[in-house]
Amino acid sequence: MKRRGQGVCLSLAVLGSLWGAPVQAGGPLELHGFASQGYLYSNGNDYYGPSRDGSFELTELGINARYAVTPSLSLAAQVVSRRAGELYDGDPRLDYGFVDYRFLDGPLIGGVRLGRAKIPIGFYNETRDVATTRPGILLPQTVYVEGLGVRDFYIGADGLHTYWQWFTDRGLFQFDLGVAVPATLQEETQAAFLRTQDAPGDLKLTSGQNARLLYERDGGALRLGATYSRVRTEYRPGDLTSPPLAAGETSVDALVLSAEWNRERLSLTTEGVIRRLHPKGYGPLTGDAYTEAGYYLQGTYRFNHQWEGVVRHEQHWNDTRDRSGTRQSREFEPLPRAPHRFYQHQWTVGAGWRPTPQWLLRAEWHHIEGTALTPLADNPQFDQGGGQVRWDLFALQASYTF
Amino acid sequence: MKGNGFVFRGLKAVARMCLLSWILLIVPSANADPPPMVIAHESLQDDVITLPMLRAIFSMRLHSLQGERLTVFVLDTRHPDHEAFSKEVLGVFPYQLQNAWNRVIYSGTGRGPVIVESPQEMLRRVGQTPGGIGYVGAPVDHPDVRVISMEAGR
Numbered sequence: 001m002k003r004r005g006q007g008v009c010l011s012l013a014v015l016g017s018l019w020g021a022p023v024q025a026g027g028p029l030e031l032h033g034f035a036s037q038g039y040l041y042s043n044g045n046d047y048y049g050p051s052r053d054g055s056f057e058l059t060e061l062g063i064n065a066r067y068a069v070t071p072s073l074s075l076a077a078q079v080v081s082r083r084a085g086e087l088y089d090g091d092p093r094l095d096y097g098f099v100d101y102r103f104l105d106g107p108l109i110g111g112v113r114l115g116r117a118k119i120p121i122g123f124y125n126e127t128r129d130v131a132t133t134r135p136g137i138l139l140p141q142t143v144y145v146e147g148l149g150v151r152d153f154y155i156g157a158d159g160l161h162t163y164w165q166w167f168t169d170r171g172l173f174q175f176d177l178g179v180a181v182p183a184t185l186q187e188e189t190q191a192a193f194l195r196t197q198d199a200p201g202d203l204k205l206t207s208g209q210n211a212r213l214l215y216e217r218d219g220g221a222l223r224l225g226a227t228y229s230r231v232r233t234e235y236r237p238g239d240l241t242s243p244p245l246a247a248g249e250t251s252v253d254a255l256v257l258s259a260e261w262n263r264e265r266l267s268l269t270t271e272g273v274i275r276r277l278h279p280k281g282y283g284p285l286t287g288d289a290y291t292e293a294g295y296y297l298q299g300t301y302r303f304n305h306q307w308e309g310v311v312r313h314e315q316h317w318n319d320t321r322d323r324s325g326t327r328q329s330r331e332f333e334p335l336p337r338a339p340h341r342f343y344q345h346q347w348t349v350g351a352g353w354r355p356t357p358q359w360l361l362r363a364e365w366h367h368i369e370g371t372a373l374t375p376l377a378d379n380p381q382f383d384q385g386g387g388q389v390r391w392d393l394f395a396l397q398a399s400y401t402f
Numbered sequence: 403m404k405g406n407g408f409v410f411r412g413l414k415a416v417a418r419m420c421l422l423s424w425i426l427l428i429v430p431s432a433n434a435d436p437p438p439m440v441i442a443h444e445s446l447q448d449d450v451i452t453l454p455m456l457r458a459i460f461s462m463r464l465h466s467l468q469g470e471r472l473t474v475f476v477l478d479t480r481h482p483d484h485e486a487f488s489k490e491v492l493g494v495f496p497y498q499l500q501n502a503w504n505r506v507i508y509s510g511t512g513r514g515p516v517i518v519e520s521p522q523e524m525l526r527r528v529g530q531t532p533g534g535i536g537y538v539g540a541p542v543d544h545p546d547v548r549v550i551s552m553e554a555g556r
Contacts, residue, residue: 026473026516026531032507066513071466076510096510105466107455118509126509133504163511165463167454219457219494220502264495302497305480357479357500401504 033063036131036399044391045371046378048085051393058137058397059083059090060129074100080129086377087146095129096156109165117161119154120176120212121227122256122271128155131399132360135269135298135310136350138395141373142294142316143256143273152185153208153231171217180208185233201238205231206249225258235282248281267300290319306355310364312348318372325370332385340389341382344370358401366393437490438483440550441525441542443534445470452553457492459535461502462512467533474515475524475536483521483539491537491552 038058040051049057064078077097083090098115118126122143127133145151157180166173183205190203212227231252237243254275261268272295294316302308317323318341325342350364371379371387381387440456447468451459458464459472466472477484479496488496506512518524521538528534529546542549 026475026527026534030513032514034508062508064508064510066510068465068471068513071469071471074465078508078510098510100511102465105464107452109458109463113511126511127505130504130508133501133508165458167452167458167463169452169454172454172458219461219492220498221494262495262498264489 028068030066031063032402034060034130034132034399034401035062036060036397038137038395038397040393040395042391042393044388045374046085047374047393048087048378051085051378055085057083057085058395060131060399062095062129064095072102072105074102076100082129084146085375087375094156098161107167109163109167111163113161113163116156116158117178119157119178119210119229120214121154121210121229121254122225122258123223123260123269125154130401131362131397132401135300136312136348136352137362137364137397138348138366140271140294140296140298140312140314141344142296142314143271146373146375152183153180153205153210153229157208157210158183159208171215174212174214174216176210176212176214178208178210180205180210182206190235200243201236204234204236206234207232221262223258223260223262225256227254227256227258229254229256246281246283248279248283250277250279252277265302267302269296269298269300271296290321292316292318293320306353308352308354310348310350310352312350313346314348315345316343316370316372318342325372335383336385337382338371338385338387338389340370340372340387342370342372344368344372344374346370360397360399360401362395362397362399364395366395368393435486435539438487438537438539439542440491440535440537440552441528441547442536442550443528443530443532444546444548445532446535446548446550449548449550450553451550453493456552457494460488460492460515461494461499462506462515463502465512470533473531473534475518475527475531475534476515477521477524478517478519483537486539487537 037056040048040055040058042051046052049055060082062078062080064076066074066076068074078095079092080095081090081092082088094116096116096118098113098117100111100113102109102111104110120126124134124139125144128139128144145154157178159178159180161176161178164175185203185205208231210227210229212225214225216223232249234249236247237245252275254273256271256273258271273293275292276289277292278289294314296312296314298310298312300308300310319328322328323343325339328342329336329339346366346368348364348366350362352360352362354360368391369389371382376382379387460474462474464472479500485496488494488499503514507514518527524536525538525542525544525547528536529544
């Protein structure tokens with residue numbers, strides 16, 4: 001707890017000290033940042049802290065700088081502190097930090113980024129921790145996974161990233177390709193990935209690639225995207241004689257398809273994901289590949305410049321061959337998990353108010369069936385077969401960006 | 403019966419209020435003014451630009467033009483000239499531009515535009531900044547600023 005507090009304080013101090021920094025608008029150095037605070041209240045299960053009693057454990061802070069060395073060479077970095085219940089403790093981390101070299105700038109753009117960069121997955125992943133860029137307080141978790149332990153890769157991969165953009169009369173074509181270097185994943189990612197809080201040893205990313213193709217017609221009236229990501233991880237339990245979990249490796253291959261239609265008042269967005277996971281090892285029980293899948297449909301209506309409403313329906317299955325979760329729940333005998341741990345469907349209704357371009361206040365209500373995308377870390381009772389299948393989550397969030 | 407008449411009068415009043423707020427909030431205001439013009443610092447050589455390139459510039463995707471680092475100036479997103487420029491010249495809605503800026507600003511892949519207070523400041527800043535580009539609602543006469551026209555056949 002103490003470390004958490006220090007982390008947030010440090011970020012605040014950094015934010016505060018840079019606040020008044022003399023940066024001339026339009027000069028080579030540019031600074032931006034964001035801060036948001038959420039409140040969650042739920043029944044049945046917890047989400048981001050003890051939300052059944054009301055939780056303020058959703059805080060996102062970030063500050064970034066971008067320096068243009070020459071018109072074609074830039075340096076960019078962002079530090080983010082994210083507190084999200086028991087999942088993320090608010091310790092500041094380098095969200096991205098890279099050298100950006102653009103060798104082509106014109107009707108065809110081409111460039112490379114070397115370092116840690118955000119992985120473009122679907123429409124929202126690159127700015128997933130920035131509240132104002134999301135369509136609601138919580139992103140659709142089936143596509144923008146949090147509990148699944150590849151989030152490290154999803155939130156920022158160290159490696160080489162290339163990008164191409166082509167502006168034509170028929171629309172914009174954009175292609176991004178990222179290749180990550182091997183890395184040891186964070187402790188919290190490891191816990192989420194191995195689905196247990198106390199496995200010793202290291203979880204390593206041995207290989208990761210991501211490719212996204214994006215098409216925008218008429219300046220974005222229609223946006224279509226396809227993302228393929230391939231992640232390989234390896235778990236070594238260390239030197240223990242009888243570790244609770246044996247060594248293993250997992251491959252995760254995901255395809256995300258995205259479509260969006262934008263009018264002045266109305267935006268309709270849909271994204272779907274098929275994610276194939278193949279764990280090998282980890283002891284005698286695991287072995288078969290399985291396919292996770294999910295999608296969401298979302299409508300946003302802008303009443304005027306300040307007010308908007310959003311409605312979303314989302315479905316997710318941990319294994320498309322066992323949509324009810326009954327077979328998967330029995331695999332945990334003699335301590336079966338509840339079947340609702342293996343799917344999650346939900347309706348979301350929300351409203352947003354932007355009194356100024358910097359401020360955004362949001363409220364949303366989720367009616368949820370299932371807990372597959374609900375953090376285990378906030379709900380240890382899930383491991384004892386507990387948890388509620390039908391539940392509601394109410395959230396408020398204030399966010400400021402500059 | 404008298405009571406009913408009262409109720410219906412009340413309902414009519416509510417309906418009128420709804421219609422009024424619909425007109426005020428939903429129906430876009432008719433704009434008879436000509437669309438704003440694109441202006442640039444005289445360091446930018448071309449007088450003509452294509453719509454896809456203009457969109458690339460104002461969505462902050464393009465960083466330089468003819469080797470010159472671009473600095474994009476815009477008015478506050480609530481300013482009527484910004485809305486007119488966005489919708490009538492670029493053919494996109496202001497919220498789409500704002501989303502595009504947020505994407506580049508918070509992923510580190512680009513810069514945000516410089517937001518100026520008034521059309522006068524826009525003219526002054528574009529004139530002072532090599533590689534500067536912006537827009538104005540009224541015809542301009544400024545020694546360091548050139549008007550850029552859109553290439554036909556968009």
